[in-house]
Amino acid sequence: MLEIRNLHARVGDKEILKGIDLRVDAGEVHAVMGPNGSGKSTLAGVLAGRPEYVVTEGSVVYRGRNLLDLQPEERAREGIFLAFQYPVEIPGVNNLYFLKAALNAVRAHRGEPELDAIEFTALVRSKMSLLGMDQELLSRPVNDGFSGGEKKRNEIFQMAVLEPALAILDETDSGLDIDALKVVAGGVNALRSPDRAAVVVTHYQRLLNYIVPDQVHVLSDGRIVRSGGRGLALELEEKGYGWLAGAEDNEPARDSRLEARA
């Protein structure tokens, strides 16, 4: 579904991604972990088409197409969804109005008819109850004055309505209470299917108890320095990232122990 090869990207003069290779097949969930500033959001942003990131080298193929040729809205219509680490407040734009415009843009692209007000309301109702989303929040402007947790929940709600093929969740679990965490995980798991995939950026292996990943990757200084199974997340939880710095060269012993556990 997604094949990233030797991806380099910069912001301004600063190189942030320094050669990422990652392959995500349909039906899989990949977790991406790594220290603050390592480039996780940059990777997510590059995939979603954030304009300020400039790709200098490498390629990204999504469902057989060169993803980097597409505008952000085209990527979204092709089924890519980025749950933002910091969802944007948009005063004056009503949540449901916005979501309807988004859904109908995606549907039009798929050659499906627009949903009318009644069909849209029915869809919203069903997704709301699935995610325990508050009606009052939806009638407000997009994320305007939402608490941190409410914003994250709104991201997952949008995802549930848009039903993307490839969901990229950037720290959607940060700042969530345990109930909300389960809701978010439930939203992702509800979308799990053989023809969909997800990339989940997180700092906490706790989320991975609920969204069980097929693979875990550790990003450090713009590179994936380690990939493994679920056990890698547990290892990180215990030891932090320090031991991984230049791990391949310096700490073969720990490396092999890790392989054994995974």
Add this chain to the structure above:
Amino acid sequence: MATKASAYLSMVERAQGSHAGEPAWLRDLRGSALAEFRRAGFPTTRHEDWRFTNVAPIGDTPFVEPPPAEVSPDEVARVLVPGVAGPVLVFVDGRFAGKLSTPAPPSGGVTLRPLADALLERPAVLEAHLGRYATVADRPFAALNTASFEDGAIVEVADAAVVEGAIQVVFLSTVTPAPAVSHPRVLVLLGRHSQARVVETFAGLGPTRGLTNAVSEFVLDEGAWLDHVRLQREPGSAFHVGRAQFHVGRAARVSSTALALGGLIARLDTVAVLAGEGADATLNGLYLADGVRLVDNHTDIDHAVPHGTSRQLYKGILDGRARGVFNGRVRVRPDAQKTDARQTNKTLLLSDDAQVNTKPQLEIFADDVKCTHGATVGQLSAEALFYLRARGIGEQDARAMLVRAFAADVTGRIGLDPLRADIDRRLASMLPGGRVAEVVA
């Protein structure tokens, strides 16, 4: 200065002949207005109130008096706010058009009269109020209006009356062979504890190049409530100079929204005098300009007595090489303690070449007051734009959504539902996308 005014002066002097039958007080009022205009002439940019607005193109245009014009009821209907009940006063090129107007129902507590009728039927009321608020000293365009107005609308709302729907006053400009000038004049008197909505609409019936020089005076007696919208949507080729003057009595409340959407040069002075204790004035505005147009809003709130409240929110959207001016004057007189005044001005620049000059002008002479002001000038948020696009919304749609959201902050506060909907519709077809703030420093 006076040279540019000379063509006007001769036009006004000619008009004095037709004012010969007016009562002495009115002839005096006009006489001193003419003297003031003769003294001052058209303002130049050396005049502090006109620093950023060069009206030389107005002074240089040899405007003529508009020839009589026929306007059809259909043309009027297209300008009216749909779905609003209430009387309608129509002026065509500054002249009252009785046949196109809808009188007020006799029992509704509101009387509308063209100036000529009011002079006959309500001479004392007229003498007590007309021109007493929109005074002419150092206000050359108001002086020109007072010296020249041919016709006007006099609206009286009886004590305790609650007017159904809204009173609509419509000023239409027709396309004339040579650019024409009109001086519409409105006086609205709200009795004690009365309530009314007034919508003033200025519109052109085609690509007019004339000058509309309007003055409206609103007088709110004790406890009165006025909801006012001034919709100026003349063509981008027209000149518009306007003055909306509110005299707010004890515990009276005015809420006014000025929408300045049209005009090659559009200048509006909105003045509220909080003359009675507990008076409350909300003055909001939205201004739009593109191309080489210039839109200038000057507000002036005079807290003359204690316990007054004023709120101002002015927002502008400028594209192309348009220029905007906002000057917000707030005066708090020495004994106007417990004044609470707030002013906000925000301008969205949709192009690199658009610009705005914004200036708060606070003159506070009392110590126990709350006065705040703030101004921002910005571009569309790149973050918000990306967020919308990342959900599948096309770039142009996303921009339009954000621009409309910016405007909705003002239009959303319009109390009259059908009018708000009508304006939203009009804006949707007018508003462009525009450029986005750079996020990378």
